[in-house]
Amino acid sequence: MEYLYKTVLKPARIEYIVEKSKFIASVIPCESREEVDAFFDEIRREFKDATHNVPAFVLGDKMELKWASDDGEPQGTSGPPILKVIEGKGLTNIAIVVTRYFGGIKLGTGGLVRAYSKSADQVINESGIAGAALYNKMDLVFNYGDYNKFLSYKFPDVMKESMIIGETVFKENVEVSFSCHKDVKSSFCSILKDLTNGGIIVKERGEILERFALTMDE
Numbered sequence: 001m002e003y004l005y006k007t008v009l010k011p012a013r014i015e016y017i018v019e020k021s022k023f024i025a026s027v028i029p030c031e032s033r034e035e036v037d038a039f040f041d042e043i044r045r046e047f048k049d050a051t052h053n054v055p056a057f058v059l060g061d062k063m064e065l066k067w068a069s070d071d072g073e074p075q076g077t078s079g080p081p082i083l084k085v086i087e088g089k090g091l092t093n094i095a096i097v098v099t100r101y102f103g104g105i106k107l108g109t110g111g112l113v114r115a116y117s118k119s120a121d122q123v124i125n126e127s128g129i130a131g132a133a134l135y136n137k138m139d140l141v142f143n144y145g146d147y148n149k150f151l152s153y154k155f156p157d158v159m160k161e162s163m164i165i166g167e168t169v170f171k172e173n174v175e176v177s178f179s180c181h182k183d184v185k186s187s188f189c190s191i192l193k194d195l196t197n198g199g200i201i202v203k204e205r206g207e208i209l210e211r212f213a214l215t216m217d218e
Helices: 033-046 079-088 108-127 144-152 185-195
Strands: 005-008 012-018 021-029 052-059 065-068 094-101 129-142 163-170 174-181 201-213
Touching: 005 021, 012 108, 021 033, 021 108, 033 052, 033 094, 052 079, 065 079, 079 094, 079 108, 094 108, 129 144, 144 174, 144 185, 174 185, 174 201
Parallel strands: none
Antiparallel strands: 005 129, 012 021, 021 094, 052 065, 052 094, 129 174, 129 201, 163 174
16 A cells, blocks of 8 residues: 555564663654654653663654754764664654663773664564555444444455544444545445445545554565
């Protein structure tokens, strides 16, 4: 399926030990500088006793805005290596902070670069790579019999992977908050109409930006 850009799938965190120094890498997907700043502030508060909290971010569909800081580490040994990992994976709308608790053994400039790079790489892998795309959001209204058909129907994998089922409300009918990738919307609606003999009601709710998991080679 087509996507606008690649990012990370969800917030994640890993820990990595090198020569008694503890590195804690945290990552989030984000859409604005305000989200980035709030994330950085949150990490600094959480790890206020850390030796360093090294931040980096990339924003914009075409990676237009990039920034990193060494946060007191030797120049170019921490923030820029994190940024290089992000760029190397072609990711945007992502923020990472690698927190370091110094363990008493100096790593040297090369050791620092490797430690911060590996921390960033591991936390991105923990989060997973995602494609961000416009999804069509809608409410689906079923009678109870048709709703059970919907639940048991075996959708093709390519469609199933792009479907997001939200809140379900059970009243006189069953109303399901739902979104799917724009590429499969037509096929999805056609299946539902056939499945329910035209009984389904589809209420369009516009478009929303969603993330879906990508394989490593996408």
